[in-house]
Amino acid sequence: MSAKNEHPPTVWARETQQRARPTLSRAHIVAEAIRLLDTDGIEGLSMRRLGAQLGAGATSLYRHVANKDELIELAVDAVYGELSLSDRAxxxxxxxxxxxxANRMRELILRHPWIAAVSAETGLSYLGPNVMRACEDVLAIFVAAGCTIEDADLAVNTVFAYVIGATTGEAALTMKLASRGLDVSEWADGLRAAAERAARPYPHAYQAYLSYAGRESRDIAETQFTQGLQLILDGVAPLTDHPSPPSGR
Amino acid sequence: MSAKNEHPPTVWARETQQRARPTLSRAHIVAEAIRLLDTDGIEGLSMRRLGAQLGAGATSLYRHVANKDELIELAVDAVYGELSLSDRAxxxxxxxxxxxxANRMRELILRHPWIAAVSAETGLSYLGPNVMRACEDVLAIFVAAGCTIEDADLAVNTVFAYVIGATTGEAALTMKLASRGLDVSEWADGLRAAAERAARPYPHAYQAYLSYAGRESRDIAETQFTQGLQLILDGVAPLTDHPSPPSGR
DNA sequence: TAGATCGGGCGCACACTGTACGCAAGTGCG
DNA sequence: CGCACTTGCGTACAGTGTGCGCCCGATCTA
Incomplete structure (x- = not known):
């Protein structure tokens, strides 16, 4: 359609831009995919949009990536690469x-909330190098604390399962709000009302609901997360050589 | 296209089948959607297929259900209705x-593996009546054990987060295998090889991998799940009046 | 009994998706 | 120089969710 597609009348008319464009590499594609996912969620990522964002056609991407699924798998692992290594301390x-x-993982998931949904579908992104490295780090911490390798593995799996499960709900809410273009505080009222209506028939649930009165929802999620994590670490402590004293709440 | 669509030549030719068909109710639609999801996963559910399965057109469904999203939300809660109530014991x-x-929840998720992926997208299916009832049950257990309502809420959220997180990975694998039409044992070899290659650069992870040698993958997942859960319950125990002795591993 | 009202099912259409295929143009090696 | 090979792209196809308006059958009213 555009003039670019027609044969130019003479060779000289065609500007020799050749490699003016960054030439569309896999890393480039993945990075842009992540940006799209961050801003518009999983539904915002289509091959055509991604191509357009990169100044390329949709099908060009398939030279560098086998599938949309594979692209997403790459994006997931790339994001996990953001996790900074644990240090000597x-x-x-x-x-x-x-x-x-664990807190870094939570923040990472909340920064890229689509990760939760996507890795529930993809599943075995666990084998990506960056995810593997995160496991290795925490494994090393537990081993240094005196766990056998089996216990360390058990502890890591338990903690990671908790982090993922706890953050998934938060992430889903974040995405839903973002897709509606709403702010958290705008929805807080409607959400609170819905929660109250849902909980009312159940006495304990309703009581628990009431205990949240007047607190900010982001705040609730964060303290719940850290308190639950401490509970788990209390349970893990006896597996170590030097069990820290329980968290004390 | 079919003869049914043409005006019949005379009124008498048209059989008066009227309400022979069960008339397409919301419950009916949701039930069939669940069956489709169970057999073919999240990608197997399209409005057209669902309609066809019910002997109806795709758009007819929209009389009973606002969205595909709403339909899925209904399906999720309906599935949670399978959870049997906890009893006096x-x-x-x-x-x-x-x-x-927790074990019943795990089995339920593995029976309907799409639930994990879907509730990570949907998020606030937590407010459905059946999910709410499950929370209430466990809340009641902790309160009966002497927890304050806040502690009981914390304990429930922690345990549920763990169950969801731990089962998500398993469920994703189950679905992936099913979508490929493969059996677990058929893939065990390939998967194992991939896991070994992924773990090799990381000493602790590789050691942990080795400790699984020769065990059935379903078995690994199940014992990991229950052991992790017991760890968490060890951590939760001090919140109760009558802390059971720790699990003893 | 005749007519009005209404709700549920459906065909069509639209915008959009992932991706297979084959062509064209540029790059590097002989 | 010629030739293989890579890379981007236009087109096409099957399939998606869903808005719109029609029509038919059932029920209610006069």
Whole structure:
């Protein structure tokens, strides 16, 4: 359609732009896909949109990526690459180290909320190198704390399962709000009302609901997350050589 | 296209089948959607297929259901309705009661593996009546064990988060295998090889991988799940009046 | 009994999706 | 120089969710 597609009348008329464009590499594609996913969620990522964003046609992407599925798998692992390594200090203080790592994971998931939904479909993105590295780090912390390798593995799986499960709900809410273009505070009222109506028939649930009165929802989620994590670490402590004292709540 | 669509030559030729068909109710639609999801996963559910399965056109469904999203939300809650209520015995023995409920939840998710992926997207299916009832049950168990309502809420959220997180990975694998039409044992070899290659650069992860040698993958997942759960319950125990002795591993 | 009202089912249409295929143009090696 | 090979792209196809308006059958009213 555009003039670019027609044969130019003479060779000289065609500007020799050749490699003016960054030439569309796999890393480039993945990076842009992540940006799209962050801003518009999983539904916002289509091959055509992604291509357009890169100044390319949709089908060009398939030279560098086999599938949309594979692209997403790559995006997931790339995002996990954002997790900074744990440092020496974490090896000395297992409880603090694990807590810090878990919090970083939570923040990472909330920063890229589509990750939760996507890795529930993809499943075995667990084998990507960056995810593997995160496991290795925490494994090392537990081993340094005196766990056998089996216990360390059990502890890591338990903690990671908790982090993913706890953050999934938060992430889904974040995405739903974003897709509606709403702010958290705008929806807080409607959400609260719905929650109250849902909980009312159930006495304990309703009581629990009431105990949240007047608190900010983001705040609730965060303290619930850290308190639950400490509970789990209390349970894990006896597996270590130097069980820290329980968290004390 | 078919003869049914043409005006019949005379009124008498048209059989008066009227309400021979069960008349397409919301419950009926949701039930059939669940069957489709179970057999073919999330990608197997399209409005056209669902309509065809019910002997109806795709757009007819929209008389009973606002969206595909709403339909899925209904399906999720309907599935959670399969959770059987906890009985009196669970109130007397909190640890056993919570363990049984958690196991039932795991089995339910594995029976309908699409649930994990879907509720990560939908998010606030948590407000459906059946999910709410499940929360209420476990909440009651913890309260009966002497927890304050806040502690009970914390405990429930922690346990549920763990169950969801731990089962998500398993469910995703189940679906992926099913969509390929493969059996678990057929893939075990390939998967194992991939896992070994992925773990090799990381010493602790590789050691952990080795400790699984020769065990059945379904078995690994199940014992990991229950052991992790017991760890968490060890951490939760001090919140109760009558802390059961730790699980003892 | 005749007519009005209404709700549910359906065909059509639209915008959009992922991706297979084959062509054209540029790059690097002989 | 010629030739293989890579890379981008236009087209096409099957399939998606869903808005719109028609029509038919059932029920209610006069």
């Amino acid at each position: 974490d090896l000395a203080d297992w409880r603090g180290g694990v807590t810090r790592t | 669970d109130l007397a023995d909190w640890r056993g009661g919570v363990t049984r409920t």
